[in-house]
Amino acid sequence: MEKLSRKERDRISREEYIVDAAEEVISEKGFDAATMDEIAEKAEVGKGTLYLHFNSKSAIYLAISVRGGKILNQKMSQVLSRDLSGLEMIEEMGYTYLQFIQQNPHYYRAFNFFENALSENKLTESSLVDECEQVGMEAMTYAVRALQIGMQDGTIKDTFDPKELGVIFWGASRGVVQVAYMKESRRHMKVLDDVTFSLETLIKGFIEIIGSGIKK
Amino acid sequence: MEKLSRKERDRISREEYIVDAAEEVISEKGFDAATMDEIAEKAEVGKGTLYLHFNSKSAIYLAISVRGGKILNQKMSQVLSRDLSGLEMIEEMGYTYLQFIQQNPHYYRAFNFFENALSENKLTESSLVDECEQVGMEAMTYAVRALQIGMQDGTIKDTFDPKELGVIFWGASRGVVQVAYMKESRRHMKVLDDVTFSLETLIKGFIEIIGSGIKK
DNA sequence: TCAGAAAATGACCGGTAGTCATAAAAATGG
């Protein structure tokens, strides 16, 4: 078994290395402009080797998405372990998400790629798709957990199903952060040009509204 | 001038016809899978002709996006003209948006394409990009108008800047509807599998939360 | 040491967005 497991470890570290290279190339040039030849060169392997480990260019991007999702989930789980009320946790998660997106825009784009591809049924079944969904589900679980805590400690109203509230909170946060992110990007929507307030104000406003909407 | 304007009208109707064809092909097969040759064939013109009217495949998709945005804006403006309180208008706009997305998923995908491309700086300056932004700005204006009405008739609290609130409402709605839409699509996120409530429940919940969050 | 298995490789293929030399059509004007 020892030999097999070393082989397995080799395979995984090789794949991690390929994902490293892809992450660099794709964050630099964008997914469409990045070519498999470039990724192979950066990873110092032949192009064919990429296809030994990943079924397609998209699959590599999904692997990047999984990586980012795991990092984000780690941060989310840390919020849950802090000594906060449920409502404070929810607020903290909102900020954590925003901060992560701001600091890791390339992971954000990878998340979007996954969700987009999923909602357009472009993805075939594969272990990577499953993993992406698993990661998404985990993130969702943290939000639901925080909501349940808030319902128990009396900081959040318990007239909603926590899962339902989780989906709403998740979707709304994603949307607001997306808008916020667009405002950050160099070439952003003109719609947002004459909006003078800062990102922080925007998110604070959102969290305030949601907060007072779900507060007991 | 009459002659020039006839020429102009001819050009525009030709372009509309191309967009008709593209809309058919793209809604049927998706943007990536649709080919310029197919679109040309459907429009009964040579492929080169497409490029006389549009700079790229993406440009055609932007034209589709503009078309959808105008239809949606028309519906939004109708909400504003109804005899409702500001808060009711906001709620009604949320439902209108959801309904539009459900009934016109291909326009929804076109909107996403535009926003995605924009946030990744893939779009070069062009009149079409400007037009897309114009349309987006108009939609935003309707929401802000409704919020202002609500602040005046006392149904919405006036502690926020209406524009700021508009951006938040816009972003959050987009996010929730996106999640809702994913639940509708055949191959949706596993995250949503064990969520038993319906779309309507979800949106109602969201509007309720936002409503009680911004209610005076 | 060597045969057979496993992994790696890059030349090659199919397909598509976009171009451009050429042709058709339309406008001009005498």
Add this chain to the structure above:
DNA sequence: CCATTTTTATGACTACCGGTCATTTTCTGA
């Protein structure tokens, strides 16, 4: 009405890229 210029249309062609596969290289275990 025809000749000439300008505008518009066309599809064969090019460049490029994701993905394949016959061949080569490396590994393994007896």
